[in-house]
Amino acid sequence: MHPADPTISTISTISGSKPRVIAFDRNRLRIEDIVAIAQGKAQAVLSADPAFRAAIARGADFLDRLLREDGTIYGVTTGYGDSCTVTVPADLVVELPHHLYTYHGCGLGEYLTPAQTRAVMATRLASLSKGFSGVSVELLVQIASLLEHDLLPLIPSEGSVGASGDLTPLSYLAAVLCGEREVWRKGEHVAAAQALSDAGITPLRLRPKEGLAIMNGTAVMTALACLAYDRAAYLTQLTTRITALASFALDGNAHHFDEVLFSVKPHAGMQGVAAWLRHDLPAGQVERNGKRLQDRYSIRCAPHVIGVLADALPFFRQSIENELNSANDNPIIDAENERVLHGGHFYGGHIAFAMDGMKNAVANLADLLDRQMALLVDSRYNQGLPANLSGVQGPRAAINHGLKALQISASAWTAEALKLTMPASVFSRSTECHNQDKVSMGTIAARDCLRVLELTEQVVAALLITVRQGVWLRLQLHPELSLSPALAKMMDVLATDIAPIQEDRRLEPDLRLMLERMRQQEWSLYA
Known part of the structure; x- marks a missing residue:
């Protein structure tokens, strides 16, 4: 009842x-x-x-x-x-x-x-x-x-x-x-x-x-766009936090995110991402001899990649909210002036463009993180960490493979996300006896965007496991190092859900738990 x-x-x-x-x-x-x-x-x-x-x-x-x-x-x-x-x-x-x-x-x-x-x-x-x-x-x-x-x-x-x-x-x-x-x-x-x-x-x-x-x-495409925006905005922050943890695990250089450096390239969203990274990676962290002068692009240029989405979000919000707050059927009834106005407000071009743009920027986050993971698991590039980030030493190391398969899965999810970035809005079809002869494809774009978000979140889940393991291993190798309060808190939260990976284990439950936490937006990130 x-x-x-x-x-x-x-x-x-x-x-x-x-x-x-x-x-x-x-x-x-x-x-x-x-x-x-x-x-x-x-x-x-x-x-x-x-x-x-x-x-x-x-x-x-x-x-x-x-x-x-x-x-x-x-x-x-x-x-x-x-x-x-x-x-x-x-x-x-x-x-x-x-x-x-x-x-x-x-x-x-x-x-x-x-x-x-x-x-x-x-x-x-x-x-x-x-x-x-x-x-x-x-x-x-x-x-x-x-x-x-x-x-x-x-x-x-x-x-x-x-x-x-x-x-x-x-x-x-x-x-x-x-x-x-x-x-x-x-x-x-x-x-x-x-x-x-x-x-x-x-x-x-x-x-x-x-x-x-x-x-x-346009209710279906606009509704899906609202949900997509919410997820994309959160991923902007979460990808930044993962990048900070990856930089620490890779013994990276905090000076890549210097405030003066970013002041000369005035993209506000990108500058905001760099500021978040400075918050997570104070410039005063220990700088040891033998460090690379410049980190590889997936770390050094992370603000430039994430910043594209950060800078696009205000435009996406404007387009989505304008559509949300519009009368978008046909004809429009102007009762005050007693007029019936025939037009085409049902056309979803603004949502189509926003969703095509969003899925492109989000897929680039997946690609960025996939590259970070490739560095973290490869002993040629991870600055002294074990191959595949395996936590086992001694004779049993020969039969344990750490995150080898997880990196393969993350690469598969990334490839699928990138494949879906073809814009839907350019595939207009003439329908309904050529009355609907130019259409927006906005709902297909929105559905594609949600799928790209889903795949990117799966890559993010893999990276959360990876950076948790990488930072844990880095601190074992160099106990003199310390995390910033923000990264220490994040590591404590991740450690509650993810045990260190020593003996090989099935990681699907860990991945699904990370996805649940992510989609509930349980982690407080940046103000």
């Missing part, structure tokens, strides 16, 4: 505590709001402000009046897309939205995860709440109710070309609002009709433009 108090959501059980409330109205939302809702740490609530609800109602009322006056409205009294020249008889207008989501029920591929689905629903709710889509307040309430009860449409991830928006995947949201198809409920697939009935939610009968308003937008 659903809670008696409508302000308390069953979603609170996801995070184990009552979530904070995020009000949906015409105000601007941030990426963090969508991520919090996706993770079950916040509840989406439709604003009860009378002025806001009146503004939403004006759009639906204006459309109703146009219909009574025999107005011609795309997608309301006409067919969709190339069929815009087909006039729909007045007695069939009410059926048109249901046909729209029905014939778009042809998605394939894996279903979006529950977190991704919450993000999609919240993103669509944000756009429709701007008041330019001609939908009813009841439709917005229905989306918020599904989120409140954590009834999540089963949405196939494949089938969108990113214009006219995410038609096929969003058809699954439209159908569930009407009590059709299936939902996730507490991790199980349940018929939508049964799930809505159990929650006391009455299925909708969509008003004339509401099917189009739900489906004809």
Whole structure:
């Protein structure tokens, strides 16, 4: 049964505590709001402000009046897309939205995860709440109710070309609002009709433009972009911390990150990464004779590699949040001036470009770390550490191989990430009788970006094990060395989860634990 108090959501059980409330109205939302809702740490609530609800109602009322006056409205009294020249008889207008989501029920591929689905629903709710889509307040309430009860449409991830928006995947949201198809409920697939009935939610009968308003937008790609941004921003910091540990393990030179050195190349993100490295590697650390004057590029140039993503993140945020806070269906309903404006705001080009750029910058992090690992495990380049970072000495060293296989796996994950950096946005296809003759491919770009993030996180997991082992071995060889407080704290945290690798052991459990910690963002890194 659903809670008696409508302000308390069953979603609170996801995070184990009552979530904070995020009000949906015409105000601007941030990426963090969508991520919090996706993770079950916040509840989406439709604003009860009378002025806001009146503004939403004006759009639906204006459309109703146009219909009574025999107005011609795309997608309301006409067919969709190339069929815009087909006039729909007045007695069939009410059926048109249901046909729209029905014939778009042809998605394939894996279903979006529950977190991704919450993000999609919240993103669509944000756009429709701007008041330019001609939908009813009841439709917005229905989306918020599904989120409140954590009834999540089963949405196939494949089938969108990113214009006219995410038609096929969003058809699954439209159908569930009407009590059709299936939902996730507490991790199980349940018929939508049964799930809505159990929650006391009455299925909708969509008003004339509401099917189009739900489906004809960029909610799927934008939601996935919000989740991708959150992960990429964290990886920027985590890759920097790993680089500091790798530099220490390789007996590197802290002077490569000198403040004056970086002041002459004024990329703010890159300078920030260098500052983080100075924080982790104080310049006063012991400098011993015999050190290389210059470390290899994967250490020395790490701020220049990580800094590309750090500098791109503000642009990515701007593009994603502008799309998140946009009315992006067609036509736009200007109720205040009583106009119907036909355009192409469903086109996801900004998200496509952001996701193509992000996956490129993130894959470069994987490549950077892969190169660092290659140095760390190779006794020719690791400044006196044992081959493959094996912790075994004596006769048993002959049968122990340390991180040899882990380096192979990290290289495989890196190669796959790099392979996926081909931009999706350049693969536009002409579809739908050449009406949709130039499309964004934004959803494919976002899915690719999430896969690149997943692969890069696997490389990061491998490097966390590697630098934990490398620093441990370096300190055994040179007990006079000391870590900065930040690196010492990180090593203590890693040591809690990862025992030193002496006798060979299966490392998959360690990797999976690192991935879990990473995706929960459990490590505090830089302010």
